[in-house]
Amino acid sequence: MLLEIKNLNVSYKTVNGISNVLNNFELSMDTGDIISIVGESGSGKSTLGGAITKLLPPSAIETGSVIVDGKDIVPMSESEITNMRGTTIFMIFQNPLNSLNPVKTVGYQLMEAARVRNDRSNENLDEEAMERLVIDTLRAMRLPDPEKIMKRYPHELSGGQVQRIVISMALILRPKLLIADEPTTALDVTIQAQVINLLKELNRDYKMSIIFITHDLSLAYSISNRIMVMYAGRIMELNDSEEIIKNPKHPYTIALLLSVPTKYKTETKLYYISGSPPSFFNLPAGCKFNPRCEKAFDKCREMEPDLIVSKGNSRIRCWLYE
Numbered sequence: 001m002l003l004e005i006k007n008l009n010v011s012y013k014t015v016n017g018i019s020n021v022l023n024n025f026e027l028s029m030d031t032g033d034i035i036s037i038v039g040e041s042g043s044g045k046s047t048l049g050g051a052i053t054k055l056l057p058p059s060a061i062e063t064g065s066v067i068v069d070g071k072d073i074v075p076m077s078e079s080e081i082t083n084m085r086g087t088t089i090f091m092i093f094q095n096p097l098n099s100l101n102p103v104k105t106v107g108y109q110l111m112e113a114a115r116v117r118n119d120r121s122n123e124n125l126d127e128e129a130m131e132r133l134v135i136d137t138l139r140a141m142r143l144p145d146p147e148k149i150m151k152r153y154p155h156e157l158s159g160g161q162v163q164r165i166v167i168s169m170a171l172i173l174r175p176k177l178l179i180a181d182e183p184t185t186a187l188d189v190t191i192q193a194q195v196i197n198l199l200k201e202l203n204r205d206y207k208m209s210i211i212f213i214t215h216d217l218s219l220a221y222s223i224s225n226r227i228m229v230m231y232a233g234r235i236m237e238l239n240d241s242e243e244i245i246k247n248p249k250h251p252y253t254i255a256l257l258l259s260v261p262t263k264y265k266t267e268t269k270l271y272y273i274s275g276s277p278p279s280f281f282n283l284p285a286g287c288k289f290n291p292r293c294e295k296a297f298d299k300c301r302e303m304e305p306d307l308i309v310s311k312g313n314s315r316i317r318c319w320l321y322e
């Protein structure tokens with residue numbers, strides 16, 4: 001088991017009070033798994049990513065355990081977690097500039113990553129071999145003129161270029177667990193496809209496990225072997241990707257799938273889920289999706305269902321399946 005999250009609670013202390021985003025959250029992941037986390041904005045996807053990388057903002061209050069590669073990172077000090085960053089866990093943020101140092105050149109930072117990988121893996125590459133590795137990686141990311149790009153500072157590059165630099169850093173570090181939060185949103189579709197293929201190759205060749213956070217169910221389907229659908233900080237459905245797409249069970253998953261534009265729907269209006277996700281300060285009683293659910297009945301408004309384990313890898317939180 002590479003990742004085991006047990007009884008995790010994450011709240012934010014704000015001027016309006018405390019909002020409890022993750023509540024007794026549980027998840028486990030084997031080495032080599034690729035799990036996508038999908039859900040609307042504000043469902044807690046980034047909070048979960050932050051908890052797994054110990055990069056939550058200072059206003060967050062966290063209890064429970066997040067065991068990564070056999071070690072619980074929740075009680076760890078900054079220096080302990082620093083030893084795990086890079087080669088055990090690495091996060092690609094929505095805003096790629098957060099991952100880079102603004103006062104160091106891109107080349108300096110990528111060479112640092114290559115050195116960290118080299119030291120921790122005893123690969124014994126010399127400086128020249130490491131530089132070749134960096135340049136080859138930038139080229140694989142289709143960044144023109146890698147030698148010139150290495151001399152630049154992050155602010156001298158476009159958003160899409162910076163994102164590809166951060167993804168290159170992940171490719172060089174080859175962490176055991178990569179958390180990628182909307183990593184391809186700023187990229188055009190052909191480069192997006194290339195990035196997805198490179199991540200899949202790393203998964204295949206080095207058994208790198210990936211948690212892929214996205215709004216895009218088609219993208220989730222193309223990269224991951226499992227998909228987790230999140231709503232109001234809860235797992236609503238978790239299953240093999242194939243099953244989620246071809247045989248969705250939770251009304252929220254079904255609604256998300258109906259909202260995906262496809263070539264078959266050009267004639268008709270695109271479906272959208274009416275209403276909006278609830279505020280964590282004012283969660284509805286019962287199932288958190290019930291006010292927007294077309295299938296809701298009395299019980300759904302009164303009691304929250306547990307996440308139940310049904311056949312195989314399937315987990316679902318819905319009274320229709322109790």
Ligand SMILES: Nc1ncnc2c1ncn2[C@@H]1O[C@H](COP(=O)(O)OP(=O)(O)OP(=O)(O)O)[C@@H](O)[C@H]1O
Nearest residue numbers: 012014021040041042043044045046047057059280
């Ligand atoms: N630093 C913070 N302080 C207070 N509340 C926060 C903070 N970060 C996130 N939240 C709240 O936590 C909830 C979940 O946010 P989170 O960013 O985890 O969701 P998300 O699913 O990743 O959304 P998006 O897709 O928009 O990134 C939201 O209600 C958000 O307002």
